[in-house]
Amino acid sequence: MATLLEELKRRDFLQDVTPGLAERLAQGPITGYVGFDPTADSLHVGNLVPVMALAWLQRCGGTPIVVVGGGTGMVGDPSGKRSERPVLSVEQIDHNVACQRAQLTRFLRFEGPGAALVRNNADWLRPLGLMEFLRDAGKHFTVNYMLAKDSVKNRMETGISYTEFTYMLIQAYDFWHLWKTERCELQMGGSDQWGNITAGAELVSRKEGATAHGLTLPLLTTASGAKFGKSEAGAIYLDPKKTSPYRFFQFWLQSEDADVERWLRYFTFLPVEEIQALMAEQARDPGKRPAQRRLAEEMTTRIHGGDACRGVVEASRLLFGGTDLAGAGADALAVLAGEIPSARVTAAELAGLGAADALVKVGLATSRGDARRGIQGKGFSLNGAPLADGERKLGAGDLLAGRYLLLQKGKRTYALLVVEG
Numbered sequence: 538m539a540t541l542l543e544e545l546k547r548r549d550f551l552q553d554v555t556p557g558l559a560e561r562l563a564q565g566p567i568t569g570y571v572g573f574d575p576t577a578d579s580l581h582v583g584n585l586v587p588v589m590a591l592a593w594l595q596r597c598g599g600t601p602i603v604v605v606g607g608g609t610g611m612v613g614d615p616s617g618k619r620s621e622r623p624v625l626s627v628e629q630i631d632h633n634v635a636c637q638r639a640q641l642t643r644f645l646r647f648e649g650p651g652a653a654l655v656r657n658n659a660d661w662l663r664p665l666g667l668m669e670f671l672r673d674a675g676k677h678f679t680v681n682y683m684l685a686k687d688s689v690k691n692r693m694e695t696g697i698s699y700t701e702f703t704y705m706l707i708q709a710y711d712f713w714h715l716w717k718t719e720r721c722e723l724q725m726g727g728s729d730q731w732g733n734i735t736a737g738a739e740l741v742s743r744k745e746g747a748t749a750h751g752l753t754l755p756l757l758t759t760a761s762g763a764k765f766g767k768s769e770a771g772a773i774y775l776d777p778k779k780t781s782p783y784r785f786f787q788f789w790l791q792s793e794d795a796d797v798e799r800w801l802r803y804f805t806f807l808p809v810e811e812i813q814a815l816m817a818e819q820a821r822d823p824g825k826r827p828a829q830r831r832l833a834e835e836m837t838t839r840i841h842g843g844d845a846c847r848g849v850v851e852a853s854r855l856l857f858g859g860t861d862l863a864g865a866g867a868d869a870l871a872v873l874a875g876e877i878p879s880a881r882v883t884a885a886e887l888a889g890l891g892a893a894d895a896l897v898k899v900g901l902a903t904s905r906g907d908a909r910r911g912i913q914g915k916g917f918s919l920n921g922a923p924l925a926d927g928e929r930k931l932g933a934g935d936l937l938a939g940r941y942l943l944l945q946k947g948k949r950t951y952a953l954l955v956v957e958g
Contacts, residue, residue: 569723570602579776583766608662642711686732760795789833867938879953899952
């Protein structure tokens with residue numbers, strides 16, 4: 538079995554490590570943790586970087602600990618931030634922690650040998666008194682040591698509150714607490730966490746005379762320099778209420794050729810050799826985008842499940858070709874109804890409804906005259922077939938899956954008419 542460092546190196550998924558970690562991993566399994574910021578009620582795809590580190594730790598025989606920041610979230614980490622985050626209420630933090638915890642259970646095994654653990658640092662930080670904290674953590678660090686860390690240094694010009702200045706010590710306290718209670722020897726995170734992680738290892742060393750380790754992962758940008766995990770509509774969340782499975786699938790499917798191999802290495806468990814074979818196939822016929830399709834299917838299945846992925850794949854084929862519309866499934870059409878413009882009519886309203894009126898109703902035409910002119914110019918389609926008659930009446934025989942009509946303007950603009958009742 539490969540060690541954690543060996544696996545991450547093979548995937549180019551490693552930034553920095555503390556001295557001696559390779560030797561420690563060679564001795565046997567290790568317990569490691571990652572902390573998650575509870576400022577939102579859903580993780581987004583950018584959070585998958587440290588999640589995958591925990592998953593690989595478990596697959597390499599270690600024990601992962603997910604630390605949700607119910608305590609540190611009351612302070613806010615200044616790392617990589619230009620301004621101080623708003624302080625959330627305890628009730629909002631607790632709500633966000635519960636939501637994130639539920640999402641994280643999809644990535645890690647929480648039973649059997651090496652089962653993942655979930656710990657909320659509110660359990661030990663909220664009861665902690667100021668005098669106790671100063672005794673156990675504060676006296677072990679000089680102000681000079683803290684000012685030298687990038688997370689503080691980068692904020693000196695714009696200003697940093699005392700609350701955020703102390704964040705490094707609070708995170709260090711977490712590491713020490715987990716070392717004491719769980720014998721946790723490793724903390725992992727993004728490269729902007731290096732200062733906080735090494736401060737924690739330093740505290741363990743000074744208080745316990747023991748060696749603790751740190752490992753950081755790359756902060757991701759796309760090949761074009763854009764921040765990873767964003768789309769035109771904003772962040773890509775794991776919560777289907779915030780980002781639908783269809784949009785989630787499309788995010789991965791639209792990966793640039795220059796990025797897709799990295800994303801396959803970082804975010805899937807596919808063997809490196811299989812990824813290389815996919816990229817060779819991609820090089821032979823880039824237009825088919827086999828690497829992007831495999832990435833989108835792997836990620837959507839893992840986050841939303843196989844049924845949701847199959848529905849999304851079929852819905853994509855309905856719009857972009859590759860499937861017979863007459864045989865379209867109700868699940869795929871229901872997916873589309875949530876993603877493209879749609880209008881609803883009763884069965885009685887459908888009877889005798891003209892094609893031109895339907896085009897106006899779904900917003901593809903501005904008026905009946907506009908619709909008739911477009912039909913004459915062969916610019917509109919119904920269920921994949923060009924409309925030829927502006928006076929054509931629609932009926933039950935036109936329905937897909939018993940209740941849908943797929944209308945199209947040009948090559949890429951779609952809308953659905955949905956029959957209710």
